[in-house]
Amino acid sequence: MLTIKNLNVKLEDEDKQILKGVDLTVEAGKVHAIMGPNGSGKSTLSYVLSGKGGYEVTDGSATLEGADLLGMEAEERAAAGLFLAFQYPIEIPGVGNMTFLRTALNAQRKARGEDEMSATEFLKFVREKAKTLKIDAEMLKRPVNVGFSGGEKKRNEILQMAVLQPRMCVLDETDSGLDVDAMKLVADGVNALRDEGRGFLVITHYQRLLDHIKPDVVHIMADGRIVKTGGPELALEVEHNGYADILAEVQ
Amino acid sequence: MAMRPNLMQQKQDATEARLAVLGDPPATGWSGSSRQAAQERLVQQGLPDARDEYWRFIRPTGLTEAQAAPAPVFTHSDTSAFDEIDRLRLVFVDGIFDADASDDAAMEGVQIDRLAEVAETDIHWAQGLYGTLEEAGQTPVPRPLAALNTAYASDGVLIHVTGKPSRPISLIYRRDREDSDVILHHVVKVDAGAEVTLMENGPAAARLNTVLEVDIADGARFHHVRAQGRDHQRQAATHLFARLGEKSTFKSFTLTANGKLTRNECVIELTGDDATAHVAGACVGDGDFVHDDTVFITHDALNCESRQVFKKVLRNGATGVFQGKILVKEGAQKTDGYQISQSLLLDGDSQFLAKPELEIYADDVACSHGSTSGAIDEDALFYLRSRGVPEESATNLLTLAFLAEAVSEIEDETLAADVLKRVESWLERHRS
Numbered sequence: 012m013l014t015i016k017n018l019n020v021k022l023e024d025e026d027k028q029i030l031k032g033v034d035l036t037v038e039a040g041k042v043h044a045i046m047g048p049n050g051s052g053k054s055t056l057s058y059v060l061s062g063k064g065g066y067e068v069t070d071g072s073a074t075l076e077g078a079d080l081l082g083m084e085a086e087e088r089a090a091a092g093l094f095l096a097f098q099y100p101i102e103i104p105g106v107g108n109m110t111f112l113r114t115a116l117n118a119q120r121k122a123r124g125e126d127e128m129s130a131t132e133f134l135k136f137v138r139e140k141a142k143t144l145k146i147d148a149e150m151l152k153r154p155v156n157v158g159f160s161g162g163e164k165k166r167n168e169i170l171q172m173a174v175l176q177p178r179m180c181v182l183d184e185t186d187s188g189l190d191v192d193a194m195k196l197v198a199d200g201v202n203a204l205r206d207e208g209r210g211f212l213v214i215t216h217y218q219r220l221l222d223h224i225k226p227d228v229v230h231i232m233a234d235g236r237i238v239k240t241g242g243p244e245l246a247l248e249v250e251h252n253g254y255a256d257i258l259a260e261v262q
Numbered sequence: 263m264a265m266r267p268n269l270m271q272q273k274q275d276a277t278e279a280r281l282a283v284l285g286d287p288p289a290t291g292w293s294g295s296s297r298q299a300a301q302e303r304l305v306q307q308g309l310p311d312a313r314d315e316y317w318r319f320i321r322p323t324g325l326t327e328a329q330a331a332p333a334p335v336f337t338h339s340d341t342s343a344f345d346e347i348d349r350l351r352l353v354f355v356d357g358i359f360d361a362d363a364s365d366d367a368a369m370e371g372v373q374i375d376r377l378a379e380v381a382e383t384d385i386h387w388a389q390g391l392y393g394t395l396e397e398a399g400q401t402p403v404p405r406p407l408a409a410l411n412t413a414y415a416s417d418g419v420l421i422h423v424t425g426k427p428s429r430p431i432s433l434i435y436r437r438d439r440e441d442s443d444v445i446l447h448h449v450v451k452v453d454a455g456a457e458v459t460l461m462e463n464g465p466a467a468a469r470l471n472t473v474l475e476v477d478i479a480d481g482a483r484f485h486h487v488r489a490q491g492r493d494h495q496r497q498a499a500t501h502l503f504a505r506l507g508e509k510s511t512f513k514s515f516t517l518t519a520n521g522k523l524t525r526n527e528c529v530i531e532l533t534g535d536d537a538t539a540h541v542a543g544a545c546v547g548d549g550d551f552v553h554d555d556t557v558f559i560t561h562d563a564l565n566c567e568s569r570q571v572f573k574k575v576l577r578n579g580a581t582g583v584f585q586g587k588i589l590v591k592e593g594a595q596k597t598d599g600y601q602i603s604q605s606l607l608l609d610g611d612s613q614f615l616a617k618p619e620l621e622i623y624a625d626d627v628a629c630s631h632g633s634t635s636g637a638i639d640e641d642a643l644f645y646l647r648s649r650g651v652p653e654e655s656a657t658n659l660l661t662l663a664f665l666a667e668a669v670s671e672i673e674d675e676t677l678a679a680d681v682l683k684r685v686e687s688w689l690e691r692h693r694s
Contacts, residue, residue: 061648064640084653086648090650100645101642103646103663105660105663106660106663114646115649116650118649118655154663
């Protein structure tokens with residue numbers, strides 16, 4: 012599904028190398044988790060995959076089902092099936108949440124040569140998805156993320172994911188700023204989307220999110236590289252001993 | 263110092279050159295004395311030039327020169343503003359009333375006369391108003407183009423609202439000629455408890471000068487929605503003078519798309535307690551576009567609310583200007599004044615010039631003002647693109663969102679939706 016090879020990335024405006032040869036493959040139907048200390052390059056990896064500006068790829072490649080992601084515009088990556096759940100979802104005053112969702116879905120369908128969804132059809136479709144995430148009609152009417160609580164913003168990210176139905180989901184610290192109940196709600200939303208044809212890359216600091224979204228593979232990232240890969244037990248090891256032991260061990 | 267008499271002379275020469283084309287104002291009929299007095303005001307003030315403080319941001323030459331510069335008639339296949347709204351239509355083509363294209367002006371709750379038609383009568387209800395609010399609005403800032411209008415208006419509508427007419431009144435300004443130079447003067451008198459909506463739309467003329475005087479009695483409501491024509495080279499100076507009685511409401515919104523030079527002045531006086539005045543504008547300009555909103559709101563009564571919301575989208579070297587003032591007179595306690603002017607600069611060549619002013623002589627008031635200029639929010643743009651929305655659509659969506667605050671000042675949702683549709687079609691046409 013997602014194949015990253017020797018990805019090297021620096022900041023565009025500064026001579027600062029962030030990613031130093033990331034190798035990673037996420038298979039369809041699998042959930043991969045990336046854990047790592049602050050500044051290890053986790054969020055940068057998610058931004059570079061989704062096409063945010065400000066970064067320069069100096070070497071390596073990233074493909075989604077064989078298509079070269081790095082050569083595409085952000086919107087083309089989305090239409091190709093990539094989705095990034097933001098760590099800090101953006102507020103857009105003046106744009107209603109429904110308008111936002113419908114514009115996004117129809118833009119993707121159009122890019123893929125599919126028919127646009129009618130307003131009535133769409134309304135029914137969104138309401139159904141929103142219900143399971145406990146997002147009420149009021150939240151759908153409000154401007155995108157404006158005045159939303161931390162939990163509401165994250166639920167709104169998962170709603171977008173449910174509506175857009177991407178092939179490859181990247182979740183950037185989706186657990187940050189969530190209390191236990193909100194985290195459970197978000198995790199349920201993600202788990203409902205797990206299926207054979209879809210891959211997940213879950214980026215997190217803490218093991219607790221992985222209690223709810225059970226990963227198949229756990230990677231430890233440090234200083235711009237994947238330094239260790241293992242099963243779910245690796246996340247538990249981090250939880251008990253911190254990153255220091257693992258980092259010492261790989262060095 | 264030696265320069266000064268010379269500069270005064272230039273102003274005088276320019277005024278005389280313009281007057282030479284206009285001739286003498288009509289002296290007969292009920293409006294004759296008002297027109298004569300207005301001409302004297304104009305001569306005394308002289309036409310504005312770039313050295314006037316009130317015109318420091320734009321060059322008024324196009325609006326003041328003796329002959330109007332020609333402007334090609336812009337033809338397009340889009341529907342006109344408000345086409346889908348049920349309304350009483352009064353059509354002017356290059357300033358000349360088109361009876362065939364207009365509806366019958368008879369409607370319950372309102373009496374509508376045309377200025378040109380009733381000009382020769384000796385008595386008319388508009389006599390006490392025509393030029394009166396304009397004259398009052400000349401202090402403390404002179405508005406010579408409005409005085410010129412009162413003196414020389416060739417036509418206009420006189421609307422006396424006695425009840426609540428079932429349909430809005432819509433002034434439609436079409437144009438066929440490249441060189442039309444049009445002066446229209448409208449008077450609206452809204453009786454106590456009465457209510458009316460007035461719409462204006464269309465390019466009108468190569469050069470248009472309009473004055474709209476609105477007298478709103480106690481408890482009356484006046485709504486005004488305007489869409490100025492999209493002809494690229496047209497020029498316009500408009501003045502809106504309103505006087506508000508107790509518990510009355512005034513709401514005005516203007517959309518401007520294109521136009522080489524537009525100066526919209528709005529002068530409002532809140533004279534009765536508990537009155538509300540909202541004035542808003544949205545403009546979109548691409549390239550050779552200068553748009554100036556100049557607003558002066560005077561609070562002279564207790565517990566009144568005023569609100570100014572102006573948004574400008576500018577690209578390819580377009581210029582936007584906002585000069586807005588709130589004057590709170592002594593004793594106008596509990597005044598609630600709000601003023602915001604913002605521009606969205608879609609490139610580095612465009613500019614926005616703002617002069618927000620507050621002058622307050624009462625001690626128990628709440629007045630706020632803000633003015634900002636900015637580019638498209640890059641984070642919001644990326645967020646939209648990351649969801650699959652192409653860059654141009656995302657930019658348009660954010661541009662519409664930016665203008666939404668001003669457009670939402672229109673109370674009627676159908677009208678607001680119509681205005682947003684105008685903006686959307688403009689954005690479609692002006693791709694980067």
